[in-house]
Amino acid sequence: MNTGKPIAIIGAGIAGLTAANFLRQNNVPFVLFEAGNKIAGLATSFKDADGFSHDFGAHFVTNRLADAIGVGSECQLVKHYGEAVWLKGKSYNYPFGLIQIPRMSLNFIKTKIKLFNNKQAPNSAAEWFNMQFGSSIANEVALPLIEAWSGAPAEKLSPAVGESLPGSILKTLYLKISSVLTGRAVSCGYNREMPEKPSVWHVYPNGGIATLCSKLAEGLEDSIRLESPVEEIMVENEKVIAILVKGEILEVAAVISTAPANILAKMVKGTTVLQGIQRFRFRPMLFVNLRLEGRKLLPDTVLWFPENKFPFFRITEVTRSMPWLAPEGKSIITVDIGCQKDDEYWAMDEKTLTQLCFDHLESVIPGVKNKFLGSTVLRTTISYPVFLNEYEKERKDFEQSTNVENLLSIGRNGEFSHRFMEDVYWRTRKKVGELIEKLAHES
Ligand SMILES: Cc1cc2nc3c(=O)[nH]c(=O)nc-3n(C[C@H](O)[C@H](O)[C@H](O)COP(=O)(O)OP(=O)(O)OC[C@H]3O[C@@H](n4cnc5c(N)ncnc54)[C@H](O)[C@@H]3O)c2cc1C
Structure with missing residues (x-):
């Protein structure tokens, strides 16, 4: 793919970082914009001076995800979950x-x-x-x-x-x-994308759940912009053309958004196809x-x-x-x-x-x-x-596509779907892979 324009990724949670990592592996230029001052989003971990650690809500992840990201050897085995x-x-x-x-x-x-x-x-x-x-x-x-x-x-x-x-x-x-x-603790009820079986169990990274995100971000620092909320996604003829960040317009080949679906719908300008999603x-x-x-x-x-x-x-x-x-x-x-x-x-x-x-x-x-x-x-x-039920039709439609060309909405809140991190990871790689193929075909 060589349009000269980067792909813009919105959000540095596990979905945005998985997308960024995958694009880098495929030599596709991108810029990742994160509204906050650090990466990880909902996968943030905290540690206090008294030796207590916790995450944003209790988080259980699998050995399969940890291995795929490359932190399998830095994890402890979870022996029991009930x-x-x-x-x-x-x-x-x-x-x-x-x-x-x-x-x-x-x-x-x-x-x-x-x-x-x-x-x-x-x-x-x-x-x-x-x-x-x-x-x-x-x-x-x-x-x-x-x-x-x-x-x-x-x-x-x-x-x-x-x-x-x-x-x-x-x-x-x-x-x-x-x-x-x-x-x-064999994982049960945590995966829909990949099979659940006795060889998939829960683990916990030594540095907290956020370790998964820091590993994905390794080597991508040059393309991650913190404290940079994307304000608008500009669409012409039902196709993404540019984004507005900090008052500046950046022309882009595509947008991969991990912002909550209803927020994304408000950011998109130049089309009405996402209007119904604002109600989510x-x-x-x-x-x-x-x-x-x-x-x-x-x-x-x-x-x-x-x-x-x-x-x-x-x-x-x-x-x-x-x-x-x-x-x-x-x-x-x-x-x-x-x-x-x-x-x-x-x-x-x-x-x-x-x-x-x-x-x-x-x-x-x-x-x-x-x-x-x-x-x-x-x-x-x-x-x-x-x-x-009042927006079930729009939800099912959105599940298939954003209906805006070159605009992907991925991740848990981006897809408006109660997903665990391993599913977010595999789905993101699949969808971003399809986008790369589409863009390569066009250029
Ligand atoms: C209580 C709770 C418990 C959970 N337990 C588990 C569990 O046990 N196991 C498990 O696997 N998963 C669990 N999950 C799910 C897991 O946390 C999520 O699937 C995953 O963290 C979602 O990642 P994401 O990248 O899709 O979204 P997020 O982590 O929300 O990241 C989105 C990022 O986008 C940024 N952003 C938003 N708008 C903009 C904008 N306009 N411009 C720039 N940046 C923007 C945000 O600041 C954020 O950093 C749990 C979730 C919750 C809430």
């Missing part, structure tokens, strides 16, 4: 522990028999979960969690919320057994990282809370899976609180949020307040894409 559900003051292993509850298992079996003869397509996430798991699991567990996660009623959410959940029961069972037999919504979320005395404070690594008396829907004892993230005998628990921007939770200061967590965690971790060593709060307005 999830549980907290219901009526008791913890149930997820997913198989729920079978111990007779009304759930009976209702589940009846539903599966009925589903065999029912070929009707569901119209909402509520219908999808009822049809797949029965009303008991749907109404007591799955739907309250989906609603807390998305901030929208399940009747207003698209069935795609459920359809995107990976893995069958048999496959989950096979991977869980492999995990026990091998003593490695992301769920804002708060993460309260509690530093606590003691270990194994929760029944398992992740504990889900479907009952809406809890202000949070999920808590994660990251140190149960990755003990090295805290000093000996101490833990980090990340509390996920779904909220709306500027609602009462969003407006709470750190002290009030910590107290709120204590008030609701006492039944789960008796004496939690006396174990307290400190806390930090992280906030993001773009934690999860919300699949509302």
Whole structure:
């Protein structure tokens, strides 16, 4: 490809850096613009003076991704990962522990028999979960969690919320057994692009999750511009021609954007094809990282809370899976609180949020307040894409293409899809490869 114009990449998270790395491997000129003052985006890692480390939310990545990026030898093995559900003051292993509850298992079996003869397509996430798991699991567990996660009623959410959940029961069972037999946390539910199998397990880079991004950025420093938010993407005849950064126009061969889809839609000038995308919504979320005395404070690594008396829907004892993230005998628990921007939770200061967590965690971790060593709060307005039925048609269309020539929208929020990092990596390489071929063909 030799148009004399570079490709502009927007965003230096794992998607933008994967794109940059791939373009460099293929000798394609690019400039990567990052709005913030450092790389990594949602994959940022933090370390404090007391020896506690944490990431933006709990992050689990695979050995396959670490090897592909070239940091496999700098990672520690995660030996155990498990999830549980907290219901009526008791913890149930997820997913198989729920079978111990007779009304759930009976209702589940009846539903599966009925589903065999029912070929009707569901119209909402509520219908999808009822049809797949029965009303008991749907109404007591799955739907309250989906609603807390998305901030929208399940009747207003698209069935795609459920359809995107990976893995069958048999496959989950096979991977869980492999995990026990091998003593490695075999990845389950983290990949859709590449097969999940016993040889793919969780690891953690010694320098934190951000190490994946720093490795990808190695040798690309000359083409990365920090503190350079892209303001406009100029389109003529439905084709990208230039971008506007810091008041300057740069002619480009193509744009690869990792900005949230709704933000991208606002940046694009000269066409109306992305107008509908401006309505896409992301769920804002708060993460309260509690530093606590003691270990194994929760029944398992992740504990889900479907009952809406809890202000949070999920808590994660990251140190149960990755003990090295805290000093000996101490833990980090990340509390996920779904909220709306500027609602009462969003407006709470750190002290009030910590107290709120204590008030609701006492039944789960008796004496939690006396174990307290400190806390930090992280906030993001773009934690999860919300699949509302009202824009489902536009979402499906956008999934195929931006409909603007030479404009790619990649990455988790760029694709408006709840993706883990390994999927982001493989999808980005595939899409950027197709773009390179297209541009080479044109020149
Ligand atoms: C709570 C939580 C837990 C998660 N847990 C896991 C996990 O366990 N395992 C896993 O694999 N994944 C996990 N993920 C997903 C993972 O974090 C993301 O898939 C990945 O980090 C997304 O990378 P990205 O490059 O697509 O986007 P981002 O990291 O968001 O990067 C986008 C970048 O674009 C920049 N940008 C935006 N607009 C502009 C502009 N106009 N100009 C210039 N720059 C701009 C932003 O500043 C940002 O740096 C989790 C995510 C969350 C929120």
